[in-house]
Every structure is written in C-alpha cells, then in structure tokens.
Amino acid sequence: MIYEWFKNITFAWPENFILLGFIPFLTFWYLRRHARSQAAMTVSTTRFLNVRSARNRMVHWPFILRMLAVACIIVALARPQHRNDYEKTEGEGIDIMLCMDVSGSMGDPDIPPSRIEAAKAVAEEFVTNRPVDRIGLVIFSGESFTKCPITPDHNTLITQIRSLELRDGGYLAQGTLIGEGLATAVDRISSSPSKSRVIILLTDGKEDAPDTRLIDPLTALEIAKAKQVKVYTIGMGLGASSAEDIGGGPRASDDFLDEGLLQKIATETGGRFFRARDKDGLSTIYALIDKLEKSKVEIIRYKKIEDKFHLLILGALAFLLLEMVLRTTILKKFP
Incomplete structure (x- = not known):
C-alpha cells in the first residue's frame, strides 16, 4: 500500500533536492567539533572510562534528530504532490454485430492454436479498441444463436467471446448456416437507432444446410440490404484466393469456402470481403475494418493534484520537539 502511494508522488520543484548536499558537510562539521570539545587528561588506564550508559549512547541523538528535521524540510521544499490521472471517453459510436462461425471445422489447427482460438483473440482485441461503440455477438453452426445482445458493456461481451467453444459446447446442431x-445478426442490429450499423461475418466454410433451414444466404442478404446494414465478410483458413488475401501461410485448396457468396454479400451491402490465412492476417483485417468504420471519440482527461508537504513539515517539527525534550531532560548539561 505504501509503495502504491509513493508511486503516484511527483515533485513540483525537484531542484531543491540539491540542498540535501549540505547534510554531509554539516555531519562532518559536527563530528569534528564534537571531537575537539572532548576534555583530555593523562591517566594510566582507561578501563574505568569504558562504562556505556544510556546517556552516553544517546549523545548524538539530538544532532541526528536535527538532521532528520532538516531533511524533511528540504523534501517539503521540493513540494511533493500526489497525482491522480483518469480519463473519460465520450463520443458517437456505431453499432457492430460480430457474427462468428463456431462449427466443428473452426477447431482446425491450420491457424495455430486453432481457427476459433485465433478468431476469439482477435475479436477481443477489436472490441477493446472501440470504446464508444455498442457491439454484440451472434454465433452459428447448424443453428444460429445470439450469444450477447448489442451492448456498450464491453466487459460482458469480452467474457462471452472468451467462453466460445465449438458449436457452443455442443448445444448447437452440426452444419454451417451462413444465411441464418x-x-x-441483421435482426438484432436492425432495431438500433444508430445511423451506422455494421456486421462482421466470419466463417471458414460453405453453407451446409439441413432440411430444417429457415433462411438461405441470399434471402438473408436481401434482408440486410433492406435494413441498410453493411456487412464485412471474412473467409478464414488456408487457401489461394482472388479476394483481399491477407496472411503469410501456405495456400491450399479453397473448396471449403464459397467465396462467391461471401463476395456477393459484402459487395451488395457496401462492405468488403477478406481472406485470412493466419492470425496476423486476421488481425490486419480487423484493423482495416477499424479504420474504415470510424467513430467520433472524445477523450476527456482529468488530473487531480494534492500537495503532500504538510506531513513532512509535521515530521520536522516532531523531530525538533524530540530533540528539545532530550536536551532538556536526559542529555541536559549542568554548568
């Protein structure tokens, strides 16, 4: 606790610390003067003089207390201050819905440690870097599910991102329902009053629909266009691509992705389609989206400074008072 207190202490006039250099000179002068003031006489032995009393042990205490008082005064003259800095972020954000594939193929380790773990880490960083935006999370595999409604509470959202598992821990059906x-995601964000609404859809597969599918991808695209929601699409995994291909890993077959569909969804809603072949590439894509979708952010910084020299002055007075008490009691000299 003491360390934390001192960590926030600064000095307004640190140049006054140079006065501490006088203390060694005063100490030298005192010791020299004390040695000269000792009486001298010739004796055959000094054994009877080697008696150490409490008074003898405390003979230098008044000087030590006075030097401590001087040191306190000098440090007080440097004007110690306790400083608290904090900031408040205000602004006009945009609404963003993360729409993430959690199908079984997202466990593939071609993007270490796995596609889903890389996606989670980069999504968390993206959320952290957008402090004034409202952001939510929808996940899908053979079903879709709102993991976190759109919210300004980023701590809650990050907790939900970190808890993601393949098929949401097995609760979602197998498959890849990009359309649903x-x-x-469009349904959750379309009721937002924000002027700018964005979906970031990340998948590593094609539409793999069971007979129970309700909405196909093209129908979902028309809904997004009707609601004026911009969609950025990201195809994740190794493979060659004609899209904005970002990442340095080896290229393999792209049969697992429907690039045409992802390109169509992005283009017709005013977004862009990207390919991510490694975690660094995925981070770059999110950084590009971060630049493309700007929020009006105002950071108000507050600085509170409190002078803390009062305790040092009280300490100096206490040392001087103690010196006076010693000189008039235990160490009192009689003529």
Whole structure:
C-alpha cells in the first residue's frame, strides 16, 4: 500500500533536492567539533572510562534528530504532490454485430492454436479498441444463436467471446448456416437507432444446410440490404484466393469456402470481403475494418493534484520537539 502511494508522488520543484548536499558537510562539521570539545587528561588506564550508559549512547541523538528535521524540510521544499490521472471517453459510436462461425471445422489447427482460438483473440482485441461503440455477438453452426445482445458493456461481451467453444459446447446442431447466422445478426442490429450499423461475418466454410433451414444466404442478404446494414465478410483458413488475401501461410485448396457468396454479400451491402490465412492476417483485417468504420471519440482527461508537504513539515517539527525534550531532560548539561 505504501509503495502504491509513493508511486503516484511527483515533485513540483525537484531542484531543491540539491540542498540535501549540505547534510554531509554539516555531519562532518559536527563530528569534528564534537571531537575537539572532548576534555583530555593523562591517566594510566582507561578501563574505568569504558562504562556505556544510556546517556552516553544517546549523545548524538539530538544532532541526528536535527538532521532528520532538516531533511524533511528540504523534501517539503521540493513540494511533493500526489497525482491522480483518469480519463473519460465520450463520443458517437456505431453499432457492430460480430457474427462468428463456431462449427466443428473452426477447431482446425491450420491457424495455430486453432481457427476459433485465433478468431476469439482477435475479436477481443477489436472490441477493446472501440470504446464508444455498442457491439454484440451472434454465433452459428447448424443453428444460429445470439450469444450477447448489442451492448456498450464491453466487459460482458469480452467474457462471452472468451467462453466460445465449438458449436457452443455442443448445444448447437452440426452444419454451417451462413444465411441464418446473417439473418439473426441483421435482426438484432436492425432495431438500433444508430445511423451506422455494421456486421462482421466470419466463417471458414460453405453453407451446409439441413432440411430444417429457415433462411438461405441470399434471402438473408436481401434482408440486410433492406435494413441498410453493411456487412464485412471474412473467409478464414488456408487457401489461394482472388479476394483481399491477407496472411503469410501456405495456400491450399479453397473448396471449403464459397467465396462467391461471401463476395456477393459484402459487395451488395457496401462492405468488403477478406481472406485470412493466419492470425496476423486476421488481425490486419480487423484493423482495416477499424479504420474504415470510424467513430467520433472524445477523450476527456482529468488530473487531480494534492500537495503532500504538510506531513513532512509535521515530521520536522516532531523531530525538533524530540530533540528539545532530550536536551532538556536526559542529555541536559549542568554548568
């Protein structure tokens, strides 16, 4: 606790610390004067003089207390201050819905440690870097599910991102329903009063629909266009691509992705389609989206400074008072 207190202490006039250099000179002068003031006489032995009393042990205490008082005064003259800095972020943000594929193939380790773990880490960083935006999370595999409604509470959202598992821990059906994932994300964000609404859809597969599918990807695209929601699409995994291909990993077959669909969704809603072949590439993509979708952010910084020299002055007075008490009691000299 003491360390934390001193860590925030600064000095307004640190040049006054040079006065501490007088203390060694005063100490030298005192010791020299004390040695000269000792009486001298010739004796055959000094054994009887080697008696150490409490008074003898405390003979230098008044000088030590006075030097401590001087040191306190000098440090007080440097004007110690306790400083608290904090900031408040205000602004006009945009609404963003993360729409993430959590199908079984997202466990593939071609992007270490796995596609889903890399996606989670980069999504968390993206959320942290957008302090004034409202952001939510929809996940999908063979079903879609709103993991976190759109919210300004980023701590809650980050907790939900960190808890993501393949197929949400097995609760979602197998498959890859891009259309239903997109439709759910559009539904959750379309009621927002924000002027700018964005979906970032990330997947590593093609539409793999069971017979129970309700909304196909093209229908979901038309809904997004009707609601004027911009969609950025990201195809994740190794493979060659004609899209904005970002990442340095080896290229393999792209049969697992429907690039045409992802390109169409992005282009027709005013967004862009990206390919991510490694975690660094995925981070770069999110950084590009971060630049493209600007929020009006105002950071108000507050600085509170409190002078803390009062305790040092009280300490100096206490040392001087103690010196006076010693000189008039235990160390009192009689003529």
